[in-house]
Amino acid sequence: MRFCSLGSGSAGNATLIEAGAVGGARRLLVDCGFSLRELESRLARVGLAGDHLHAVFVTHEHGDHIGCAITLASRYGVPLWMSRGTWRAIGAPELPGLIRFARDDQPIDLGALEITPFTVAHDAEEPLQLRCTDGAQCLGLLTDVGSSSPHLIEHLQGLDALLLECNHDVAMLAASRYPASLKARIGGRFGHLSNDTAAQILEACSHAGLRHVVAAHLSERNNTPDLARAALAPVWGERSERIVVADQRHGFAWIDLAQA
Ligand SMILES: [Zn+2]
Numbered sequence: 124m125r126f127c128s129l130g131s132g133s134a135g136n137a138t139l140i141e142a143g144a145v146g147g148a149r150r151l152l153v154d155c156g157f158s159l160r161e162l163e164s165r166l167a168r169v170g171l172a173g174d175h176l177h178a179v180f181v182t183h184e185h186g187d188h189i190g191c192a193i194t195l196a197s198r199y200g201v202p203l204w205m206s207r208g209t210w211r212a213i214g215a216p217e218l219p220g221l222i223r224f225a226r227d228d229q230p231i232d233l234g235a236l237e238i239t240p241f242t243v244a245h246d247a248e249e250p251l252q253l254r255c256t257d258g259a260q261c262l263g264l265l266t267d268v269g270s271s272s273p274h275l276i277e278h279l280q281g282l283d284a285l286l287l288e289c290n291h292d293v294a295m296l297a298a299s300r301y302p303a304s305l306k307a308r309i310g311g312r313f314g315h316l317s318n319d320t321a322a323q324i325l326e327a328c329s330h331a332g333l334r335h336v337v338a339a340h341l342s343e344r345n346n347t348p349d350l351a352r353a354a355l356a357p358v359w360g361e362r363s364e365r366i367v368v369a370d371q372r373h374g375f376a377w378i379d380l381a382q383a
Pocket residue numbers: 132133136185187188267340
């Protein structure tokens with residue numbers, strides 16, 4: 124199994140996961156937070172097109188995640204997974220035969236890839252984040268969450284790779300020119316993860332087998348790659364120089380979970 128990002132941050136998110144043998148690989152796109160044209164051009168950067176996708180999963184209805192999901196799914200006839208709450212929040216669109224409903228803790232079989240959504244604390248209708256496995260390796264995706272929970276930590280045990288939101292540095296957010304209400308929203312229990320909370324989550328799911336950590340969904344105003352890395356470093360020790368930081372324009376290149 125391998126994964127890459129086509130872009131990560133408050134201006135748009137899209138993560139690709141590929142599992143299975145070459146030739147019979149299954150590809151899942153998690154979130155579509157760009158225009159269709161932009162997403163197609165970002166897919167082309169990794170040598171793919173819309174008709175190479177086998178499923179799309181949207182974590183929640185915020186624009187930086189839902190983006191072009193409806194047009195993408197209908198143009199390429201790709202099944203589109205989301206929670207009922209997300210579907211209602213975007214106006215319950217009709218998309219005959221393509222909308223599939225996901226629920227907390229209910230595994231979804233996508234062929235060579237199985238995904239298990241889990242509920243997180245975020246200010247959307249019914250947000251879900253994901254644990255993914257190809258039967259050999261496990262990947263956890265966690266963005267757009269305001270606070271940790273036992274439920275979330277439980278779903279992130281035994282991972283080989285973790286994509287972890289490091290949205291903001293607490294001091295940078297406090298000093299920013301954002302209005303007080305926005306600061307309270309971002310830093311609140313249903314907002315986004317600070318570097319410090321992300322480090323606590325990493326600590327709670329850290330084990331010898333966790334070989335790949337990606338810091339994602341960084342705020343371009345209230346965080347820097349160095350601050351995010353520095354926050355995670357004490358938890359991940361000498362491996363921390365290998366922490367990948369996803370960015371808005373380029374995301375990050377393929378990470379193969381089978382490789383050390
Ligand atoms: Zn987001």
